[in-house]
Amino acid sequence: MMDRFLQRFENWLDPFEDEGESREDARLNRTGHLEPLPDETNRFIWHFARQAKWPLLGLLITGGLTGGIEVVMFTGVGWLVDALGQSSPETLFTDHFWLVAGLAFITLVGRSLILFLASVLEEQVVSPSFYNRIRWQSYRRLMEQTYTFFQNDFAGRLAQKVQQVGQATGDFITTVLQTFWSFVTFIVLTVTILGAIDWRMAVVLAVWALGYVWIVRNLLPRIRENGRAAAEARSVVSGRVVDAFTNILSVKLFDSDRREDSFVKEGFQNLVDTTRRMTRALTEVRTAVAVLNGFMMTGVGAVALTGWQSGSVTTGGVATALGLVLRLNQMSGWMMFNINGLVRNYGTIQDAVATVTRVPTLVDDAEAQKLVGGRGEIRYEDVTFHYGKGAGIIQNLSLTIRPGEKVGLVGRSGAGKTTLVNLLLRLYDLEGGRILIDGQDIAKVTQASLRSAIGVVTQDTSLLHRSIRDNIAYGRPGSEDGDILSAAERASAEEFIPTLRDPKGREGYDAHVGERGIKLSGGQRQRIAIARVLLKDAPILVLDEATAALDSEVEAAIQDNLTKMMQGKTVIAIAHRLSTIAAMDRLIVLDKGRVVEEGTHAELAAAGGLYASLWARQSGGLLYADTDSDAEQGAAAAE
Numbered sequence: 001m002m003d004r005f006l007q008r009f010e011n012w013l014d015p016f017e018d019e020g021e022s023r024e025d026a027r028l029n030r031t032g033h034l035e036p037l038p039d040e041t042n043r044f045i046w047h048f049a050r051q052a053k054w055p056l057l058g059l060l061i062t063g064g065l066t067g068g069i070e071v072v073m074f075t076g077v078g079w080l081v082d083a084l085g086q087s088s089p090e091t092l093f094t095d096h097f098w099l100v101a102g103l104a105f106i107t108l109v110g111r112s113l114i115l116f117l118a119s120v121l122e123e124q125v126v127s128p129s130f131y132n133r134i135r136w137q138s139y140r141r142l143m144e145q146t147y148t149f150f151q152n153d154f155a156g157r158l159a160q161k162v163q164q165v166g167q168a169t170g171d172f173i174t175t176v177l178q179t180f181w182s183f184v185t186f187i188v189l190t191v192t193i194l195g196a197i198d199w200r201m202a203v204v205l206a207v208w209a210l211g212y213v214w215i216v217r218n219l220l221p222r223i224r225e226n227g228r229a230a231a232e233a234r235s236v237v238s239g240r241v242v243d244a245f246t247n248i249l250s251v252k253l254f255d256s257d258r259r260e261d262s263f264v265k266e267g268f269q270n271l272v273d274t275t276r277r278m279t280r281a282l283t284e285v286r287t288a289v290a291v292l293n294g295f296m297m298t299g300v301g302a303v304a305l306t307g308w309q310s311g312s313v314t315t316g317g318v319a320t321a322l323g324l325v326l327r328l329n330q331m332s333g334w335m336m337f338n339i340n341g342l343v344r345n346y347g348t349i350q351d352a353v354a355t356v357t358r359v360p361t362l363v364d365d366a367e368a369q370k371l372v373g374g375r376g377e378i379r380y381e382d383v384t385f386h387y388g389k390g391a392g393i394i395q396n397l398s399l400t401i402r403p404g405e406k407v408g409l410v411g412r413s414g415a416g417k418t419t420l421v422n423l424l425l426r427l428y429d430l431e432g433g434r435i436l437i438d439g440q441d442i443a444k445v446t447q448a449s450l451r452s453a454i455g456v457v458t459q460d461t462s463l464l465h466r467s468i469r470d471n472i473a474y475g476r477p478g479s480e481d482g483d484i485l486s487a488a489e490r491a492s493a494e495e496f497i498p499t500l501r502d503p504k505g506r507e508g509y510d511a512h513v514g515e516r517g518i519k520l521s522g523g524q525r526q527r528i529a530i531a532r533v534l535l536k537d538a539p540i541l542v543l544d545e546a547t548a549a550l551d552s553e554v555e556a557a558i559q560d561n562l563t564k565m566m567q568g569k570t571v572i573a574i575a576h577r578l579s580t581i582a583a584m585d586r587l588i589v590l591d592k593g594r595v596v597e598e599g600t601h602a603e604l605a606a607a608g609g610l611y612a613s614l615w616a617r618q619s620g621g622l623l624y625a626d627t628d629s630d631a632e633q634g635a636a637a638a639e
């Protein structure tokens with residue numbers, strides 16, 4: 001029952017709310033239109049605090065009350081001591097009924113109620129939901145980043161940042177509002193009450209408070225700096241370890257003398273060094289606080305006892321004063337620990353903010369609408385792109401692919417074939433010129449609609465670590481089982497899928513494929529990728545070495561289906577095995593990012609240019625005198 005009662009508070013904050021997204025953008029599925037998170041740490045913290053202002057205000061109030069109630073209880077003890085001195089055992093309860101009853105009420109009801117409220121606010125309302133909201137919003141903004149952004153970073157490091165930023169920001173805010181604020185309330189009330197008993201006690205406490213602030217200001221920044229360095233060192237270690245684990249095959253094949261260990265060890269060593277620097281600073285702080293508190297307690301004790309001697313302080317006053325300073329001593333050590341946590345969290349937030357608030361560089365145009373599906377005409381107009389390097393990749397390339405035309409891109413390795421299709425997919429923004437699909441500039445339509453108009457099969461398909469069914473259905477979310485099965489069948493994948501079984505005993509379409517699909521063979525992976533694209537049924541098809549991982553038997557088996565899949569679609573196919581694309585309507589030969597030849601296989605093979613020499617090399621090093629038979633052979637091989 002208690003569980004159900006507590007659950008009611010859990011829905012106060014929605015863990016997945018994201019106010020930085022307008023309805024319009026959500027409808028159009030625009031990318032890059034989530035409002036970026038503030039890139040300055042304090043504003044970042046405030047940005048989230050604002051989103052939960054009422055529960056956080058509640059925390060502030062219960063935090064203050066928690067500090068207040070402690071002081072009230074110690075003061076009550078003093079009053080009780082004085083009452084004991086004034087009464088006899090027989091008359092105690094009648095003489096001091098309200099005092100005793102009041103203290104009993106506060107101890108039994110008031111204190112428990114405040115602690116209960118504070119707990120509910122922190123644990124049910126704020127903790128899971130609010131923390132998650134920070135993680136969720138940070139994650140979504142990272143997902144908006146460009147392909148290049150992810151190529152330039154470690155997946156493990158980024159994942160850690162998302163986790164860390166939620167934890168650190170949430171902890172920081174709740175600690176300030178509850179722990180820190182209750183401590184401040186406690187000190188202010190203690191100074192007031194002790195000042196009322198004897199002003200000299202207030203002076204001792206004021207000096208102590210100055211000393212405490214001095215320690216916080218002078219010694220803690222070192223912990224903060226080192227804490228930040230330690231957080232960074234921790235993510236570097238995760239990045240390196242995850243990188244080693246994900247590339248385990250390369251490590252096993254190439255790294256027999258375990259150089260990888262020393263690379264990772266260097267990361268761990270850095271973590272140990274930065275942590276040591278931090279713990280050294282920590283010890284200095286703790287020692288300084290211990291000494292300072294010693295002076296504070298002795299000082300207040302001396303004032304209390306001499307006051308008692310001179311009759312200005314009652315026995316109850318001595319009890320209150322000593323009780324409060326003992327409690328203050330206890331609290332201040334624990335508080336230093338919390339302030340240390342605060343500054344460490346602040347450092348962690350600072351560190352993560354630099355990553356999660358980065359404004360994506362490739363976004364949808366503010367006016368972007370969905371691509372209007374047409375017949376699939378593709379036009380590259382004067383396209384220039386060099387991966388930001390100024391030269392060397394694609395220079396002033398113009399190319400028109402007619403609706404329904406099947407084009408093969410040919411060229412030496414590194415000629416820019418993949419780059420050209422990646423530009424069509426707008427994985428990178430052009431450095432000059434434009435690309436049009438059915439007359440619409442791809443930079444002016446939403447990325448989501450652009451990519452849903454293009455089906456892509458690449459040579460190196462990495463699958464998601466989910467079931468086979470989910471991986472195929474990724475092509476068209478919400479697909480019926482029947483469609484998934486038929487796509488698998490047309491991709492010749494139905495013969496191996498039933499034989500799959502994962503370590504958890506899931507079989508066939510339910511079997512999970514391992515991270516990036518590592519537990520399938522290259523050819524099996526490729527067939528799943530083909531099934532996925534068959535299901536997607538987009539008007540434009542990009543086949544980048546789509547059948548390179550298949551043996552000729554399987555390739556022949558699915559060729560029919562591939563041909564069917566291509567019907568009525570505009571196709572760009574890239575293949576090093578020229579026989580697989582020789583039957584295309586037109587071949588475009590690229591060299592150093594320029595179109596150097598184009599035409600049918602027969603025309604190009606006869607022309608004696610780059611294509612002819614590539615073809616000659618592939619067809620066994622023989623240069624055919626009779627180019628016609630050469631073309632026939634190419635076409636036959638392609639069928």
Ligand SMILES: Nc1ncnc2c1ncn2[C@@H]1O[C@H](COP(=O)(O)OP(=O)(O)OP(=O)(O)O)[C@@H](O)[C@H]1O
Nearest residue numbers: 151386387393411412413414415416417418419420
């Ligand atoms: N992300 C990148 N950043 C910088 N340069 C890149 C990047 N990707 C590719 N390149 C460079 O662009 C050039 C063209 O590469 P691309 O992958 O388009 O060639 P390709 O013709 O598809 O080659 P292959 O047949 O070997 O797949 C290469 O010189 C490559 O080094």
